[in-house]
Amino acid sequence: MSLGDLGEKGRRAKPERESGQAGGNAKPTLKTIAELTGLAVTTVSRALADAPQIALETRQRVRQVASEIGYLPDRAAQRLRTGRTNVISLVLDPHEEILSYATSMIKGLTEALRGTPYHLVITPHFSDTPQADPVRHIMRNRMADGIIFTRTEPSDERVKLLMENNFPFICHGRTELATAHPYVDYDNYGFAYLAARKLIAAGCRKLFIILPPERFTFAHHMRHGFMTAVREEGVAFEIARDVTLDSGSDDIRDYLFRRMGEPGRPDGFICGGEVSALSVMAAAYDHHLELGKDVRLVAKQTSGLFDQIRPRVETIYEDLAEAGLLMGRLLLKRIGGPQPIDEMRVLQTV
Amino acid sequence: MSLGDLGEKGRRAKPERESGQAGGNAKPTLKTIAELTGLAVTTVSRALADAPQIALETRQRVRQVASEIGYLPDRAAQRLRTGRTNVISLVLDPHEEILSYATSMIKGLTEALRGTPYHLVITPHFSDTPQADPVRHIMRNRMADGIIFTRTEPSDERVKLLMENNFPFICHGRTELATAHPYVDYDNYGFAYLAARKLIAAGCRKLFIILPPERFTFAHHMRHGFMTAVREEGVAFEIARDVTLDSGSDDIRDYLFRRMGEPGRPDGFICGGEVSALSVMAAAYDHHLELGKDVRLVAKQTSGLFDQIRPRVETIYEDLAEAGLLMGRLLLKRIGGPQPIDEMRVLQTV
DNA sequence: AGCGTCATCTATATCGTTACAAATTTTTTC
DNA sequence: GAAAAAATTTGTAACGATATAGATGACGCT
DSSP: OOOOOOSSSSSGGOOOOSSSSSOOSOOOOHHHHHHHHTTTTTHHHHHHHHTTTOOOOHHHHHHHHHHTOOOOOOOOHHHHOOOOOOOEEEEOOHHHHHHHHHHHHHHHHHHHHHHHHOOEEEEEEEEOOOTTTHHHHHHHTOSSSEEEOOOTTOOHHHHHHHHHOOEEEEEEEOOOOOSSEEEEEEEEHHHHHHHHHHHHTTTTTTEEEEEEOOTEEEEEEHHHHHHHHHHTTEEEEOOOOOOOOTHHHHHHHHHOOOOOOOSSSSSSEESSHHHHHHHHHHHHTTTTBBBTBEEEEEEESSSSSSGGSSSSOOOEEOHHHHHHHHHHHHHHHHHHHOOOOOOOOEOOOO | OOOOEEEESGGGGOOOOOOOOOTTTSOOOOHHHHHTTTTTTHHHHHHHHTOOOOOOOHHHHHHHHHHHTOOOOOHHHHHHHHOOOOEEEEOOOOOHHHHHHHHHHHHHHHHTTTTSSEEEEEEEEETSSSSTHHHHHHTTTTTTTTEEEOSSTOOOOHHHHHHHTTTOOOSSSSSOOOSOEEEEEEEHHHHHHHHHHHHHTTTTOOOOEEOOOOOOOHHHHHHHHHHHHHHHTTTTTEEOOOTTTTTHHHHHHHHHHHHHHHHSSOOOESSSHHHHHHHHHHHHHHOOEEEOTTTTEEEESSGGGGGOOOOOOOOEEOOOHHHHHHHHHHHHHHHHHHOOOOEEEEEOOO
């Protein structure tokens, strides 16, 4: 089936302007349907919108014709007229680490958007530009109807901006702002707490945790969960100083290798990232330490990766696809509903 | 900085229709600039397009004013008028495996699109619908100016469709079609050949390879490279029968675990996927086979993952970010240029 | 008849941009 | 100094959809 030459100049290439049913391959518009049914363009538009003031019979007839000729509304025209873009922007830093963390989320998002008229646009935020720039840009130029972003900070500029402008958004992670806003988060307090308890229960006497960069809210949650557990049990602990979960895996490995060679070596490690958890394992391996005996590790699992890792590692699962699905649904709800719906959801540790 | 209430009804919420410079917060359009400069809208448009028939001085003045008031053209209007969407569609199946493989590619793509007016839209192709559907849909409804997809087949329907319609696209992987078309591929022949030679050189006597599903062109390339090497050296070999690189990691592991328990166990494994390579390692581990001694493995590396894996595994690197960057650049070239540029690039094994 | 009510349908204007042809001004030429 | 040529600028009409207000006809009521 050839749709005509859509390549270089598009439909403008055809000079056939006689609005008859010349060839069946001109892109159908409302006008086409109007001519076919003998109705006015407006009526067709309203009919397709299922307006009650159009006779039921007419509506059905229009629908019929529309589907017969494969009519689909022109997004650009709708967008220009209504101001609605049918776009959801996922703003993220296209670094491998973050991207891979966003992968499952994208899966959930596409699932949530499936069957809706919404498209998912990846809006990159390059780390050499201010964090709020993409958000500002999207709002200012109405590039999307809703924004999704991750790695929320306690006093997140993006959240503030979006709220000021009453622009639909949802973020992964919480802020510590006074005003409520929708978000989806994972119980990182629970993760760290549970991880620490597991290690202590397994006999560890000194726990070590690698945290996310301090600026992220979930770093605080993790630290808090960790601290609560070690205080409850009164065990020794240590928090990684020079590396974070955002550090390169090689750096994390090197850092841990060094640390494991120094006195007072921890025997229980908590790592909230998949590849960085492998770095911990690698550091232990390079010291000929046996995992599950000399040192123990609890990692956060966000994919099937750790099911293939040997020796088996204890993990706690965070379902990012579920988070993505939820975020998508909540955002659509927020966009559709005229009144601000403040939905907050924290996915629990299992 | 508040941009006004952009949430519910957008700019349409303001009834201020006096086209003066009432508030500075109305979205600037060509009309705004026209009024400010005393020129006609058309002139402003042409001036911003740097048309040679507009006096240089005028062009500069218009530019000046435009940047002062922060003018940015309305995408929807441009799109409606010109038929150009400024969108690049990346079509992919949002399964975790494929997505994670596409992750680095997305990184390269965003890099290529950086600074251009093009947006990256993730167009999901759900496996329960015909493969060519998204492509057809994108062309028919002019959802994008160019299409990118992966996992090309020898007689790929999508390629045929896109070529018939002369629609700009680029795919990752080659076809075996008569007509030339642009693509970016990785030398999977070289990968398998090199991997096999490495294993043989290390002393392996029976090689085993897990291939991608037969329907993909690169499966043939890999098989061919593998076969060439084993025939040259006359070593025994085996090709995975019940699993492919697309199988679930658990299935791959279970399959290999079984195979390793049977007589005539291979001692050299080639695996063209990251997580599935870990499955091979896991299967060996579960059999108490020592990697690098009892069995050897050569894996394809597409991220930093294997730098953290112990014991160290021999890998051959495929740079998917580079592929993404290249694909983005070639596609943009193809979209911009009026004459079809047939660019074929195969990234070599290193 | 005359008038209002209801159910349908339609004409017009507009979103912001660009293509096209025509109009205006300036410069050149004889 | 007038006509021709060149250099600028401008008006009008789309692109395809929808919001708004208005038109049409059928029907019932007094």
